[in-house]
Every structure is written in structure tokens, then in C-alpha cells.
Amino acid sequence: MLTFEPYGNPTYFALLGVALLPLMIGLLYGKRSRLYETLISIFFLVLTFGGSKWTQGVALIIYILYEVGLTWGYAVYRRHKNSGPFFYLMVILAIAPLTIVKVTPAVENGQSSLIGFLGISYLTFRAVQTIMETRDGTLKNYNLMTFLQFMLFFPTISSGPIDRYRRFEKDYRSVPSREQYLGMLQKGIRYIFVGFLYKFVLAYYFGTMLMPKLQLMAMHSRGGFLDLSWPVVGYMYAYSADLFFDFAGYSLFAVGTSYIMGIATPMNFNQPWRSPNIKDFWNRWHITLSFWFRDFIYMRLVFWFMKHKIFKKPTTTANVTYIINMLVMGFWHGVTWYYIAYGLFHGVALMVNDMWLRYKKKHRKSIPHNGFTQVFAIFLTANLVCFSFLIFSGLLNKLWFN
Amino acid sequence: MDIKETVLEILNDLTGNDVSGAMDDNLFDSGLLDSMGSVQLLLQLQSELDVTVPVSEFERSEWDTPNKIIAKVESLA
Numbered sequence: 001m002l003t004f005e006p007y008g009n010p011t012y013f014a015l016l017g018v019a020l021l022p023l024m025i026g027l028l029y030g031k032r033s034r035l036y037e038t039l040i041s042i043f044f045l046v047l048t049f050g051g052s053k054w055t056q057g058v059a060l061i062i063y064i065l066y067e068v069g070l071t072w073g074y075a076v077y078r079r080h081k082n083s084g085p086f087f088y089l090m091v092i093l094a095i096a097p098l099t100i101v102k103v104t105p106a107v108e109n110g111q112s113s114l115i116g117f118l119g120i121s122y123l124t125f126r127a128v129q130t131i132m133e134t135r136d137g138t139l140k141n142y143n144l145m146t147f148l149q150f151m152l153f154f155p156t157i158s159s160g161p162i163d164r165y166r167r168f169e170k171d172y173r174s175v176p177s178r179e180q181y182l183g184m185l186q187k188g189i190r191y192i193f194v195g196f197l198y199k200f201v202l203a204y205y206f207g208t209m210l211m212p213k214l215q216l217m218a219m220h221s222r223g224g225f226l227d228l229s230w231p232v233v234g235y236m237y238a239y240s241a242d243l244f245f246d247f248a249g250y251s252l253f254a255v256g257t258s259y260i261m262g263i264a265t266p267m268n269f270n271q272p273w274r275s276p277n278i279k280d281f282w283n284r285w286h287i288t289l290s291f292w293f294r295d296f297i298y299m300r301l302v303f304w305f306m307k308h309k310i311f312k313k314p315t316t317t318a319n320v321t322y323i324i325n326m327l328v329m330g331f332w333h334g335v336t337w338y339y340i341a342y343g344l345f346h347g348v349a350l351m352v353n354d355m356w357l358r359y360k361k362k363h364r365k366s367i368p369h370n371g372f373t374q375v376f377a378i379f380l381t382a383n384l385v386c387f388s389f390l391i392f393s394g395l396l397n398k399l400w401f402n
Numbered sequence: 403m404d405i406k407e408t409v410l411e412i413l414n415d416l417t418g419n420d421v422s423g424a425m426d427d428n429l430f431d432s433g434l435l436d437s438m439g440s441v442q443l444l445l446q447l448q449s450e451l452d453v454t455v456p457v458s459e460f461e462r463s464e465w466d467t468p469n470k471i472i473a474k475v476e477s478l479a
Contacts (some may be wrong), residue, residue: 132458306445314438
């Protein structure tokens, strides 16, 4: 049997169109058929995790049962009790499979873990936030079937966007009016077509045509200061463009498909290249991931640090938490020096950014703010980001250690 | 002291600006509040008004102007 990478080829899109048609007609007439939604979800999950990838399929099933057990168990427990250590234990257990999958290649010479499958990190984010919101008492009506649908929602299973349980549930439990749905349909189809341009034209050009050539040139131009050369600079921009168009393209497919199913999955990108500073960049780049980190790591850690008065100054609290937050993000990408360096780079960048914003606030009158400074800020931010992506790309690792 | 006054005092203190003249301005867009400021706000609300708001209750779009924050706190008090 064939296996398909989600949104990977024309056949996948053709199947998607055929499968979604009855669902679209249903939604236009104000009906949502749970049975049909479940059936096509299973169908597309089998396309992705079946055939030659069946071991991943088995890993997915075991993982889902495990996380359902944890979240359901915790929801039942939380109705009567609320112990801190038990909550921490649950969070640790929920991220344990992902941790194993991320650490295995680093300790087993690049071998991937048997319990891994495409999308495990994105599912872990969903499970952990469900536990955290249950702990806070903001999520009171945990429903096993809704949780399953939320976890296994096929348009976003492989790489996000990372939705939130309560937001998903609201859409899933209701049917949009015909007028609303027509709007969603129009947007969804437009997103998918913009996605085609991003992923199959632009990302193909930068990633498949340009990048390999530039990498070869960069490897041949070694010998200078830190083995850097003009091809390395070219690679940096081509890689950044590929990363953006590939992931933004995928995200448009995932969001577009969700909209067609009457679920308003949040957007992942919002014109990141026009950010005037790094802080703003993280409000525009891989938004659902950075907001997840903001809400479930950064804010919670800051809250904890301040409540227990760990640091004297709020700015110290903010700085320490920036570094921790971005280091965790680095580790999440994988246990390699360049992912961790990438995280550290962004942690420091956020710190410096905050220092500058405070300085600017104090000296508001003496610092010019005009069209030119705005363009300069955008230029500087974009280049800093591209440089961080050069670290992230692993090219430096190849230049220096291969 | 009533809720509105206390909230405004906390906000003025946190942002270093007098926000009472711009009750419907978005505090995040103007850069007056960020995640750090939000957490400080939640802690202040807890200590001064005894209003407990868990971090996951903090949906940014519901807390982004002085008026919205006051309404939110009044509904929770």
C-alpha cells in the first residue's frame, strides 16, 4: 500500500477534494456529521501512517492511548484533588515519550527512536496544555471523544498549527451559519492556492534548485575566516526563504483544510519579514508554537519566579526566563549544538531587544523615530533572523566538522 | 477603593504611563504591556484585589485595553 506525506503530492489533494465534498455540502445545509468526519480522519491517518510506515502507525496508536489515559485520569483526579507534585508528575509523564524521541538520536548515533512518529511533538503540545488548563481549572469539561478528535484532527496532525482544546471544542461542537461558512470556504480555498505557490513554486525554487548548489559552493570555498564565504551568505538567504515558504505553505494547507471542515484553526504566520524587532518577530513567525511557549512556559515560569520572589528585579526575571524559554525551544528542535545555539541566540536577542526598548522609552525625545529608522529596524531584524536560521540550518556544522 | 481606580493605579504603575486618557487603546500594540507585564498585572490583582486569575485564563484579546481589563476584573471579583 502507498503512503502519503500530508499535502505532499497532487494525488493527496485530489483525494482531499473528493473526501471533503460531502462534508462541505453538509456544512452548507447546517449539518455536521461526526461519523463522516471520523471516517475521513481515519482514512487520511491511514494514508499517512499506513503501508510502509506501519510501525509509525502503531507508535501513534500506543502514544494516543497513553496520552488519553493521562489527560482523562488527571481530569477525573482534578475534580476532587489538586496536588502540585502530582500535577508536575503528570506533565513529566506527558512529555516523556517526546523526550525519549528527541534524545535517542543524540545518544544512539543518529538512530531514531522506535516510539517516534511524524507529528509527535505537535501532539505533545496539545496534551500538555490540556493537562495545564485542567490544573488551572480553566478546562472543566474534559470530554474523552472531543480530546481524541482534537488530537487526531488530521489536517494539523503532522506539523500543526497547534490549536487549543477549548478553542477547538467551541468550533467542533457548533455548526457555522451558511453565511459564515461561505466566508470560511472562500478563505480556505484561497489559503490552499497561496500554499501551492509557496510550497510548490517558491520553496521548490529556493530549497531544491538553489540550496544544494550553494551548499556545494560553500563547501568548496572553505579555508577562510571560520570557513565563511559569499556562498555561505547566499545559502543563509536561500535557506531562510525555503524555510519560510515551505512551512508557511504547509501551514496554509493545514489551515485551509481546517476552514473547509468548519474549524477555524489559528494561523501560523503573519508577515514575519516586516517585524521591526525580534520580539515582534515571534508574534508573527510560527505563531502557534511561539504563543504556546509564551503561555505555557514563559508566563508560567515568570509567574512562579515572581510569586516565590526568586529574583529581586522584574527585568532579571524576564531575562532569565527568556533564556530558559528559548533554550527549551532549541532543545525541542533536537539535541544538536546548532539547535541549542539557535535557541540561545534568540534568548539573548530577546533580552537585548527588551533592554533597547527600555532605553528607548527613557530617552524618547532624543531618539529619532521616522520612516528611515523603521526601514532600518526591519532590515536589521530580518538579517538577524536569517543569521539565526543559518545556525539552525546546520550548514556551519558541515563546514566546520565534516 | 473601587475596582476601576485600583486597576488604573496598577496599570499606571506597570506601564509608567497614565492610561486613564486612553481607555480603549490596545496596551499590547502600543508596547505598554507584554507577557512580563501581564504576569505582573495578574499578581498585583491577586495581592491588591484578591482576584485570582490563572495564567491560562489570560486570553490576550480579552485583556488588551484598560476598559476590557476593568470589565474582566469586575466580572471576577
